Amino acid sequence: MKVVLGYLKPYTGRVAVGVTIKFTAAILELVLPLLLAAVIDDLVPARDLPAIWRTGALMGVLAFAAAACNITANRMAAWVSMEVTRELRRDLYRRVQALSCAQMDRFSASSMVSRLTNDTYNVHQMFDKVQRGGIRAPMLVLGGLVLTFLQQPVLALVQLAVSLLTFLTITLVTRQGIPFYTQAQQAVDTVVRILRENASGVRVIKALACQGRERERFETANHASRRAEEQAGWVMAMTNPITDFLLNTGLTLVVLVGALWVDAGRMQRGQIVAFLTYFTLIQSATLGIAKVFVRISKGAASARRIREILQAPLEQTVEPAEAEEVRPGILGMENATFSYLGVEPDLEQASFTLEKGQMLGILGPTGSGKTTLISLLLRLYDADGGVVWVGGKDVRTQERRELQTRFGVVFQGDTLIAGSVYENISFLRGLSREAVEAAARTAQAWEFIETLPQGLDTRVDLRGANLSGGQRQRLLIARALAGDPEILILDSADSALDYWTAAALRAALRRDLPGVTLVVISERVSSVREADRILVLESGRIDAQGSHRELLETCARYRQMAELQMGEGAV
Known part of the structure; x- marks a missing residue:
């Protein structure tokens, strides 16, 4: 919670102004009931109409000023x-981007x-509700209690008892409600996961x-x-009925005792x-506090989940390159x-070397x-043992951006x-159309892009739903090539291409x-087959390597x- 509350620090001044306006x-x-009492007890019996009009006008001005102050403070609270x-959300997104793939797997998408x-x-x-009701409501409760004690201490004790019971109810209910809200958020995670799976696999x-x-x-x-x-x-629904019961009981007691005292002079x-006005005002404010506590319950549960991400340690740090070979x-x-x-290694004792400009087939x-082998080269995951290097240096000693900008990848x-x-091809890199x-x-x-209604400006649906499989793969390959990479990785990038197009692609890459x-x-x-080195993998191990x-x-x-794929004569 402290981590999330820290985001309020830059806006402390604005929050303070809002609190002052709310105060x-x-x-x-709180002044309005006093003026009303003065009108009833002093001005009406004296039949002083000018004073009644003046007091009424003053009450109208105060009511308008209070409304204006609340509107202004609420707008400031909403902005903050x-x-x-x-x-x-920005920092959370950046943190998500900085997490390793292993951490992403543990948290789940x-x-x-x-x-x-x-x-x-x-x-x-939570922030909005606390600024709006979390400031005003306690002020009304405390101020109302002080003023009622000044008028009638005995009746004020009834109000105080009701308020204390209400606060106790809110505290107990909130304490019980927070774990349930945490479980509810976890259940929402499952719903989101199923929706993602259905959206991506609808076909x-x-x-x-x-x-x-x-x-x-x-x-x-x-x-x-x-x-x-x-x-x-x-659990949280118990708050309002209990507080309503306490309010009505308190009102009944106040009216009963008050009527007897008025009759007795x-x-x-x-x-x-x-x-009675203060009593209603105080109880309404107390119910407002209950609503604030409900928001705090949800917000606290969510803040803990957010904190887990923000405070998750970065597993893939840059290690010092001390006299690195x-x-x-x-x-x-x-x-x-x-x-x-x-549990069991997905890649075991892998060893190979590739020179600059050569082709590696896997x-x-x-x-x-x-x-998995490619993921280690890109340092999407860190190897549990052994050494992985790019550009002659261990990938653990290189900045992630420096490392990954050397690659163009089609996964x-x-x-x-x-x-x-x-x-889709430029992919937010601001590349020229040329x-x-x-x-x-x-x-x-390019051969199919030229035939599209607007060429490069033709709209592509999400996940390329309006394109064929081969067209999607060629756009993905173009995206990888457009960044002028030093190392190009094509992971099953020709699986949807016919043999003629795949051969033309390989020739174009060489050229x-x-x-x-x-x-x-x-x-x-x-x-x-044209690779300088081919790795033949079997059950996570390099079974053999060499040229075709x-x-x-x-x-x-x-x-x-x-022989199975090409025929004995073509081999």
Whole structure:
């Protein structure tokens, strides 16, 4: 909570001004019942109409001034809350970007979405409600109690007892409600995760006629979320009935005792009217405090979830390069081992070296560790053992941005943004249209871009839904090429391309990017046969490595794959 509250520090002055205005409004509201009592007890019996009109006009001015002060303070509170939430969401997003992929896996993408949206909204509501009602309501309660004690201490004790019981009720209920709100937020994470999965896999769901099963899965998560919210709401819902009961009981006692005292001449009519007004005002303010506590309960639960991200330690720090040995080649590994879950290694004892300008082919079945190997080179994950280097230096000793700007990458399952073709290739890098066109030509994408209604300015739907699989892949390849990378990684980037287009792409890469180091991950022998070095992976280990000719002679698995895919004569 302290971490989130720290975002209020730059706006302390504005908050202080808002508190002062709220205090002024509360004072004005507390004066009104005194003036009303004076009118009833003094001016009406004296039939002093001019004084009654003057006092009434003064009451109108005070009421208008109190309303104006409250409106001004509320607008200031809303502005501060929006600015604080904007900065909090900005820093939270930046922190998410700085987390390692391993940390992202632990938190989960759906939880990140929920924290960036729902949790920050709850914090915004908490700040806003506290500034609006959290200042005014306690002032009205304290001021009202002081004034009622000055008028009738005995009746004021009734009001004090009711207020104390109300505060006790609010405290106990809030303490019980916070854990339920935490559970409710976790249930929302599950709902968001299922929605993300359905949105990204809608075509597969429809193709396999799984709509019914997905509806049931969503309904289950939705019901769980509803139950969690219901439990939290059930606990917090006890606040208003109990406080209403206390209010009505207190009012009954005040009216009963007050009527007897007025009849006995121990209290004036105006005093009892003023006292009842203060009693109602105090209890209304107390109910306002209850609502503030509900917001604080939700906000505190969300603030803790946000704090988990903001205070998560950065696992991938830059290590000092003390007398570091310059490694051979532009990239490579030595006995690199890695496990996602820490149980069995997903990549074990991987070693290879690639020189600048050469081509590396990575071949292997699904789950053999091909993408894992690339993730270690990009330092998306850190190896559990061994050394991984790029540019002759251990990746752990390089700044993330310095390291990753050397690469152009097309990941398996990459996605396109909702925007124009140009925006998808430039990808917020401000590249010239000439550079984008050149990259599209090399990626074999220009031939279909030219046929689009507006060329580079044609709109692309989210995830490229209005494009074919081959067109999407070529745009992704063009995006990777447009940044003029030193090392280009293509992870199954030709899986949706026909053999003729894939061959044309490989020829264009050799022609247009002669000095670029190329890493190609594929399940097609034809895609890697021209590589200077080919790694054959099997169950997380490099089973063999060498050139196409060398592997045909020394690796039975590679030779079998080549014969199956290309025919014995083509090998």
